[in-house]
Amino acid sequence: MNATSCPLMPEWHIAHWFNTDGPLRVADLRGQVVLIHAFQMLCPGCVIHAIPQARKAHELYGDQGVAVIGLHTVFEHHDAMQPHALQAFIHEYGLRFPVGVDAASADGQPVPRTMARLGLRGTPTTLVLDKQGRLRLNHFGHVDDLPLGTILGRLQAEATPETG
Known part of the structure; x- marks a missing residue:
């Protein structure tokens, strides 16, 4: 799949x-490579x-045009993974990059909205966006x-999109 055919x-x-x-x-992150x-927080693989990989990528590439974003996407054990628990987790693991809590589904399903929209199969999942x-x-x-x-290096080396 070439870059222009990527969604x-x-x-x-x-x-x-x-x-x-x-x-x-x-949309605010356009012009940067984005690692999501x-x-x-209760996923052993995560x-x-x-989590260590995201933290390392943020430390190594965060000031070089790579935005690292955590997406806490809870599809099980909802009661145990509330925002206050995530806040403690973020502190204990020394996460300095932005972390968003995926919004609950509008129809009461266990899979949150962004996870469902992207068709994610579970966690951990790594997503990388180019500058466009x-x-x-x-x-x-x-x-x-x-x-x-x-x-990440290959995408950083690609030309930055024209603005305007």
């Missing part, structure tokens, strides 16, 4: 943001792999650091 990332539905002064929109880690906001990677499960770094 634009739709707007997410976020109920609450942490580590940002105000709400973030996908969809996670749940805690062992995705096109979804260039949607990977369920762990992505090794080296291939992820290669993707």
Whole structure:
């Protein structure tokens, strides 16, 4: 699939943001490469792999045009993973990048809105957007650091879209 055939990332539905002064929109991140880690704080794969990887990517690339975003997308154990618990988790794990809480479904289903809209299969899921906001990677499960770094570097090297 070439870059121009990749779909634009739709707007997410976020109920609450942490580590940002105000709400973030996908459209506001255009012009940057965006790494989104969809996670749940009670997911072992997220805690062992995705959270440390997102934190490392933010430390290494955060000031180089890569926006790292956490998407806390809870589809099970809803009572245990409330925003106050997530706030403690963010503090304990030293997360400095923005983290959004995926909004609950409008019809009472267990899968939250952004997760359903994107057709995510579970957590951890790694999403990478290019500078135009096109979804260039949607990977369920762990992505090794080296291939992820290669993707981020390749997308950073692509031309920045013209504005205006």
